[in-house]
Amino acid sequence: MTDTVESAGVRRAAAVARRSEAPLSENLLGHVVGLVVAMCGVGICVGGIVDAIDGGPDTTPMLITGIVATVAGSVAWRSTAVPARIARLDVFTTVTTSWLAMALVGAVPYLVTGTLTNVIDALFESVAGFTTTGSTVLRPIEDASAGILFWRAITQWLGGMGVIVLVVAVLPTVGVGGMDLLQAEAPGPTGERLTPRVNQTARRLWALYLGLTIVLAVAYWLAGMSLYDAAAHSLTTVSTGGFSNHSAPIAYFQSAVIEWIAIVGMFLAGCSFTLMYKLIRGNPRPLLRSAEFRTYCTIVLVAIVAVFITADGAGYGTEGFRQATFTVVAIVTTTGYGLADYGLWSQAAQAIVLILMPLGAMAGSTAGGVKMIRVLAVASVAHRESLRQLHPRMIRPVRIGDVVLDDQLANKVLGFLVLALAAFGGTGLIFALSGADLITAFSGAATLFGNVGPGLGEVGPTSDFLNISPFARLVGIGAMLLGRLEIYPILLALVALPLHRPRNALRRIVRPLR
Amino acid sequence: MHVVIVGAGEVGWFLAQRLRGEGLDVVVVEIDPVRAEALAAELDVQVVNGSGSSPNDLQAAGIERADMIAAVSQNDEVNLIASLLAKEHGVDTSIVRLETEELRGVGGAYLRRAVGADVVVDPDADTADEIYELVQTTGADEVYPMAAGELAVIGAVIAEGSPVANRYLAEIGQAMEPNWNFLFGAITRDNETIVPRGDQQLLPGDHVRVICKSSAKDELLELIGVSGTNARRVMVLGGGAVGSRVAERLQDEGADVVLIERDEIRADALARRLKRVVVIKGEVTDTELLLEESVGEMDAVIAATGEDGSNALACAFAISEGAAYTVVVLHSLALLPLVRRFGVDAALSPRTASANAVLRRVRGGAAVNTFLESDSEVDEIEIVRGSKADGAVVADLHLPRDILIGALTRRGSEAQIVRGYTELQAGDHIVVFGRPHAISTAKPIFTG
Numbered sequence: 001m002t003d004t005v006e007s008a009g010v011r012r013a014a015a016v017a018r019r020s021e022a023p024l025s026e027n028l029l030g031h032v033v034g035l036v037v038a039m040c041g042v043g044i045c046v047g048g049i050v051d052a053i054d055g056g057p058d059t060t061p062m063l064i065t066g067i068v069a070t071v072a073g074s075v076a077w078r079s080t081a082v083p084a085r086i087a088r089l090d091v092f093t094t095v096t097t098s099w100l101a102m103a104l105v106g107a108v109p110y111l112v113t114g115t116l117t118n119v120i121d122a123l124f125e126s127v128a129g130f131t132t133t134g135s136t137v138l139r140p141i142e143d144a145s146a147g148i149l150f151w152r153a154i155t156q157w158l159g160g161m162g163v164i165v166l167v168v169a170v171l172p173t174v175g176v177g178g179m180d181l182l183q184a185e186a187p188g189p190t191g192e193r194l195t196p197r198v199n200q201t202a203r204r205l206w207a208l209y210l211g212l213t214i215v216l217a218v219a220y221w222l223a224g225m226s227l228y229d230a231a232a233h234s235l236t237t238v239s240t241g242g243f244s245n246h247s248a249p250i251a252y253f254q255s256a257v258i259e260w261i262a263i264v265g266m267f268l269a270g271c272s273f274t275l276m277y278k279l280i281r282g283n284p285r286p287l288l289r290s291a292e293f294r295t296y297c298t299i300v301l302v303a304i305v306a307v308f309i310t311a312d313g314a315g316y317g318t319e320g321f322r323q324a325t326f327t328v329v330a331i332v333t334t335t336g337y338g339l340a341d342y343g344l345w346s347q348a349a350q351a352i353v354l355i356l357m358p359l360g361a362m363a364g365s366t367a368g369g370v371k372m373i374r375v376l377a378v379a380s381v382a383h384r385e386s387l388r389q390l391h392p393r394m395i396r397p398v399r400i401g402d403v404v405l406d407d408q409l410a411n412k413v414l415g416f417l418v419l420a421l422a423a424f425g426g427t428g429l430i431f432a433l434s435g436a437d438l439i440t441a442f443s444g445a446a447t448l449f450g451n452v453g454p455g456l457g458e459v460g461p462t463s464d465f466l467n468i469s470p471f472a473r474l475v476g477i478g479a480m481l482l483g484r485l486e487i488y489p490i491l492l493a494l495v496a497l498p499l500h501r502p503r504n505a506l507r508r509i510v511r512p513l514r
Numbered sequence: 515m516h517v518v519i520v521g522a523g524e525v526g527w528f529l530a531q532r533l534r535g536e537g538l539d540v541v542v543v544e545i546d547p548v549r550a551e552a553l554a555a556e557l558d559v560q561v562v563n564g565s566g567s568s569p570n571d572l573q574a575a576g577i578e579r580a581d582m583i584a585a586v587s588q589n590d591e592v593n594l595i596a597s598l599l600a601k602e603h604g605v606d607t608s609i610v611r612l613e614t615e616e617l618r619g620v621g622g623a624y625l626r627r628a629v630g631a632d633v634v635v636d637p638d639a640d641t642a643d644e645i646y647e648l649v650q651t652t653g654a655d656e657v658y659p660m661a662a663g664e665l666a667v668i669g670a671v672i673a674e675g676s677p678v679a680n681r682y683l684a685e686i687g688q689a690m691e692p693n694w695n696f697l698f699g700a701i702t703r704d705n706e707t708i709v710p711r712g713d714q715q716l717l718p719g720d721h722v723r724v725i726c727k728s729s730a731k732d733e734l735l736e737l738i739g740v741s742g743t744n745a746r747r748v749m750v751l752g753g754g755a756v757g758s759r760v761a762e763r764l765q766d767e768g769a770d771v772v773l774i775e776r777d778e779i780r781a782d783a784l785a786r787r788l789k790r791v792v793v794i795k796g797e798v799t800d801t802e803l804l805l806e807e808s809v810g811e812m813d814a815v816i817a818a819t820g821e822d823g824s825n826a827l828a829c830a831f832a833i834s835e836g837a838a839y840t841v842v843v844l845h846s847l848a849l850l851p852l853v854r855r856f857g858v859d860a861a862l863s864p865r866t867a868s869a870n871a872v873l874r875r876v877r878g879g880a881a882v883n884t885f886l887e888s889d890s891e892v893d894e895i896e897i898v899r900g901s902k903a904d905g906a907v908v909a910d911l912h913l914p915r916d917i918l919i920g921a922l923t924r925r926g927s928e929a930q931i932v933r934g935y936t937e938l939q940a941g942d943h944i945v946v947f948g949r950p951h952a953i954s955t956a957k958p959i960f961t962g
Contacts (some may be wrong), residue, residue: 145734387792391772391807395785404786 026083028090029097032074032181035167036098040105041069041285043154047109049145050228058113058145065108067267082171084158088180095164095184096493099481102163103127106155116142120470120477127154127477128465130163131484132368134242134336134453135465137473141247146228149245153232159484160239160366161209161273169202178386184489208277209366213238216265223257237265240367242336242453248462249337250326260323262337263329270296270361291401292362292372296332297373303328303356310348313340334368336453338461350456356444358424358450368451368483370420376411376477413486424449427479429479444468448476449483515876518543518605521587522553522598524845525611528865529584529872530559535690536876536954538781541575543596546586546917552557553821566596578603580672584872586611586882594629600688601630609633609872610699633871638755640867641818645756646763647843648860649748649814651731653740653839655860656723660945664929665921666728667699667892667945668735674718676739684712694931696726696734697760699920699947707890709947710920724894725920725945737919745813745839746770751798751828752819753784756843756864760816772807774798775856776819798828810835830856892920899940901962909934917948917956 044066052059083090106126109117116125121137128135129152138144144152144241164185168178178198196202211267217234221227229245236243247250250262268276285291308316308324315321324342330337331353342353360369380398388394398410405413424445431441436458443455444465452458458467482490515538519526522544530553534540540559544550548561556563559585564571566587577583581663583600585593590612597608610631612618617625618634626634647657656669672679680684683698701708710716716722726734746769750761753775761773761784771791777779785793796803798819809815817825822844829840833856841860842853848961853861861868897903909921919932922944928934932944944960946953 391792391794393794393796393803393806394793395778395781395788397782399789402789 006226025080025130027080028083028086029094030076031082031469032094032164033098033101034073034078034080035170036073036163037101037105038070038073039158039163039166040102041066042073042075042107043158044069044105044109044151044291047147047151049147050150051145054146054228056145056147058109058115058147061112061163062109062147062151069105086178086181089181089492091184092387092489092492093496095181095485095489098167098341099130099485102159103104103477103481105138105251106130106151107280109148109151113148114420115148118470120474121466124465124473124493126155126342127480128453130159131451131480132159132239132241132334132366133451133480133483134236135448135455135459135476136243137464137466139464139466140410141245146245149243150228150232152243153235153245156239156241157213157235158405160241160269161206165202166469168199169206170465171199172231185430185485186279188221196351204277205273208273208280211269212265216261219261219265220258223261224336225253225258229253233262236268236469237262237335237337238340239267240333240335240451241267241367242330242334244337249339251339252435253273256318256322257337259326263326266329266333266335266337266458267300269335270329270362270365270367272362273366274364275362288348289401290362291376294401295376296362299356299359300328300332303332303352303430307345307349307407310344310346310352312346312349313342315345327353328356331452332359332367332499333361333365334446334450341460341462343460343462354446354456357446357455358420358454360450370450372398374413374416376408378417380405381414382411382474416487419448419491423479423482423487427475431472434469434475436468436472440468444472444476445479447467449480451483515539515582516576516878517541518572518575518577518580518583518600520583520585520593521611522546522549522555522561523586523588524863524865525586525635525868526584527553527557529559529586529869532873532950533949534559536873537711538876543571543575550823565592566662566787567592567599571602571708572596572599577605577651580605582876583611584609584874586637586868588613590614590617594625594631597631598629603941605631609635611635611868613638623823635868635871637864637868639759639914640871641843641862641864642759642763643758643861644867645760645816645843648862649760649764649816649839651735651744652857653735655845656862657891659728660725660892661921661923661929662944663729664923665725665945666723666731668731669721669723669739670740672716672718672722673739676718676737678716678737679718679739681716682712683716684708684713686716687712687818692934695730696724696930697918698919699723699892699936699945701724707949708914709890709949711915723890723947724896725892725947726930727921727931747812748772748814748816749807749809749812749832749837751803751815751817751825752843753780753793754818754820757790757792757816757818758784760818761788761791772812774803774807780957792838796823799824799831800884801831804828804831804884805835807887809837812837814839814841816843822846822849826853826858829853829858833857870959889949890947891946891950891953893953893958894943894945895957897938897940897944897960898962901940901958903958903960904940904962906938907934907946908932908936911959913956913959916952917946920945920947 006159011506022246044062048059048066049064063339080297103123107122110122110125116122124137162185165182170181186212190459213234216237220230220233226378232245250259278286304325307328326339358369360371361367363371363373377398384396385395398405428442428445431444440459442456444459517538518542519530519542524540530540530542534557542553542559543562543564543566545565550561550563561572562575566585576598579677583605593610597610608630612634613636616622622914627663643644651657654668656668658667675837678875698710700723701710748764748769748771750757751775753773761771764771765788773791774794776797779791809832815837817829819825825842826849829842832840840858842858842865844861850861921929922942923929923932924942
């Protein structure tokens with residue numbers, strides 16, 4: 001942060017000028033939440049239009065919902081302005097509130113069309129969409145209209161790269177602190193700028209995301225999917241979401257080519273988009289030399305071989321290999337498409353799947369979970385602390401490959417893991433208390449927190465989350481949000497809430513500490 | 515020959531002394547008035563109190579008459595500017611000391627060309643390279659690669675009970691006929707250096723410098739009675755320019771390196787840079803710490819801090835704990851006799867390392883190595899067509915007794931040890947032992 005006196009002066013002058021032109025109140029929360037709601041509204045409208053083309057029954061309610069959301073959101077958006085200097089506290093409350101608003105708006109179409117009648121179920125489906133978890137409470141999926149299913153896919157696509165990232169991309173200017181906004185939502189500790197300006201960085205990430213989506217949709221279509229299925233599955237593949245229009249997601253199409261396309265698509269979506277952007281700009285070194293990428297590849301390959309050997313599923317031919325590959329990639333990237341019912345595999349293979357669930361792919365990808373980079377950081381810390389037994393006065397930084405991680409960041413990673421473990425254990429415990437068996441409870445907690453989708457046992461790949469109690473589903477909504485936003489923003493928003501009253505004395509104290 | 519030296523630091527001072535000894539006109543530009551005065555009082559050289567980057571000060575040093583500039587101050591930028599100014603004044607040869615890795619590498623190529631730097635030296639890097647060679651051949655106290663690595667000059671002390679102790683060189687030679695792998699080039703006994711002939715007897719405790727084929731290094735060390743092993747566990751004391759570089763090279767070779775550095779910020783930076791080195795923050799003279807890091811179990815301990823006293827003390831402690839091999843870096847030679855007494859295996863100084871590079875240029879020869887603690891040196895000389903040595907048999911040259919041709923490399927054949935009957939040819943590179951002035955005097959025999 002190069003805060004020169006001059007630039008501060010220029011900013012202040014600009015802020016003064018803005019204020020004198022248009023008497024917009026500077027309100028980050030209202031501005032961003034408004035824009036997010038408006039985007040969701042547009043998405044719902046798209047769903048409505050798809051339904052109209054299909055001739056389905058839900059066109060009118062969806063279009064009305066969409067238009068209302070768009071208008072309401074736009075009003076909030078246009079009547080506020082981004083503050084010249086974004087306060088740290090505002091970042092976390094804004095991100096958390098945006099996600100809550102999205103969850104609520106996203107649930108409305110399920111209710112108004114009568115697809116789901118229970119508010120908790122509608123919220124669960126909405127959050128499972130935006131957090132790219134892909135766990136579902138629709139039973140059976142085929143009963144829902146084309147418009148609703150397409151909206152489901154859109155929620156995952158919006159949540160994959162991140163709505164806040166999209167907001168930052170759309171905003172013409174983001175003041176100081178814009179990067180915090182981006183980082184608060186981005187999966188994993190990345191925060192590397194591709195360009196000097198934050199909103200251009202966000203734009204490039206979204207452009208790459210959009211490009212990947214289109215390429216994948218065309219590939220699916222050429223491989224034999226209908227245009228509608230190709231678009232919907234492409235949206236849920238690049239976002240590593242895992243919603244499908246069919247109860248048997250990819251298996252429905254009975255095509256090895258489509259399965260391989262999905263494997264490649266999921267794998268790419270699990271790579272850091274920042275590094276992939278550099279790759280397509282002709283600089284493959286950052287990706288190929290990244291220790292995280294190497295670990296990602298290694299873990300995927302080892303897991304495929306291990307599952308292939310132990311699965312006892314579809315035998316040891318190409319079919320078995322494809323199933324092993326598909327399942328491992330789907331779980332590691334937290335997409336959660338089910339190809340084979342791994343609930344029928346050997347206990348060892350199921351154990352591997354369970355271990356892979358909370359792991360996640362690369363930081364800066366659309367995948368959920370803990371992420372490889374954190375695993376590497378913790379491994380480095382563990383190595384250091386064991387070496388320290390031999391050399392008590394040793395100085396040694398935490399490393400990820402050849403890159404040194406500041407101790408501050410490393411501590412944050414450790415803190416995250418502790419919180420993640422607590423969230424995972426707590427969710428599992430509550431599931432168990434609500435009556436689920438042990439495997440269901442803990443695999444359910446892992447899959448929801450890791451934003452994967454299916455778990456094991458009663459929430460396995462061939463069933464859904466209607467098998468756990470409504471209360472457990474409510475808790476599950478929280479687990480998915482905690483997993484997607486990586487705990488800290490939600491936690492900090494809760495801490496920040498009491499500080500948020502206007503002219504609160506505490507706030508004046510906290511601000512200079514930023 | 516008129517030489518301008520910029521910077522009267524350790525390197526500049528030593529260089530001034532050596533070049534003056536060669537009979538050159540030397541002017542030293544030094545910015546620190548106290549140091550400038552001290553130098554003027556001690557050496558017969560002209561001293562200009564000023565900056566090497568100042569055109570006026572360089573003019574005062576007679577830069578327009580100079581044939582060579584040695585910009586060896588501790589400031590890279592000053593050295594680069596001095597070189598640029600010197601080239602503007604038509605100076606032939608420019609020697610620039612650069613400590614920044616980047617400037618010495620590919621990234622600095624353009625800059626070096628732009629300022630006309632002919633030779634780039636870095637005392638710390640040169641010292642580190644020497645230490646590295648030593649640790650690769652523990653047992654020796656000096657290792658200088660010659661003739662692009664085909665030959666090496668190895669210094670070591672004859673051990674009690676070694677097969678060559680108490681024997682005459684002629685005897686030892688006879689056992690090797692007809693293919694000699696090495697030749698004793700200089701023997702130091704009681705602080706007196708002798709260039710030996712066949713009638714010389716070797717005594718235990720003699721310090722010998724031997725030219726040998728690189729392939730015969732181990733054989734030679736065994737004969738002298740010191741075991742040459744490759745150090746796997748190494749402790750480096752001091753993470754300065756020398757220490758960090760040695761640690762880095764050893765790490766890249768796969769050795770287990772423990773590095774102790776006093777300064778916290780520096781230790782932190784080293785820990786970030788050196789991935790496989792265990793970096794420890796602490797004093798090198800903290801014996802508790804040295805014991806904690808089991809200094810006695812080390813294959814080699816290298817004391818390379820900036821303070822001679824600390825280096826000597828730490829090494830003494832390491833020896834008392836049983837470290838197998840110790841190397842000490844000394845910036846001044848005052849402590850040399852002392853560290854020899856308590857058994858340090860090798861001592862070296864950053865200033866000789868870089869001075870060698872400069873001397874090489876002055877003499878127009880290839881490799882030159884000046885030995886610490888001795889008034890002899892070893893030169894590599896190319897025989898010029900039409901000179902007296904061209905086509906002559908060595909015995910017929912009637913070289914003075916204080917000069918010895920040790921070995922030669924000839925294009926298209928492998929290096930050989932030179933004997934009395936060896937015939938020399940134009941284009942041969944010969945390795946010569948002797949006192950510096952004797953080599954200078956005898957040089958016309960080879961260069962016409």
